[in-house]
Amino acid sequence: MMNKLSKKVLPALLACSIVLLPVQSTEAAAAKFKNCTQLNKVYPGGVAMNATVKNKGGETKLKPAISAxxxxxxxxxDRDKDGIACER
Incomplete structure (x- = not known):
């Protein structure tokens, strides 16, 4: 059976483990890319600031991911300052 110490320690350990679980999302896990070649491996069409931006640099083959x-x-x-980094 559980003693008094176990009854206090177990809930505290569970609470700590829940708080320390890492948050996994695409934005939280986003890495800092050194150049467009690296960024395009993860985001083939580049990354747009929001859904309303338009490409100024001409025709693109791929649609950019949207992530502010x-x-x-x-x-x-974003060389042409159109709100889309590394568009292709």
Missing amino acids: SVYNSHKGL
């Missing part, structure tokens, strides 16, 4: 947080961390890769 990924775009904001890679603004330097």
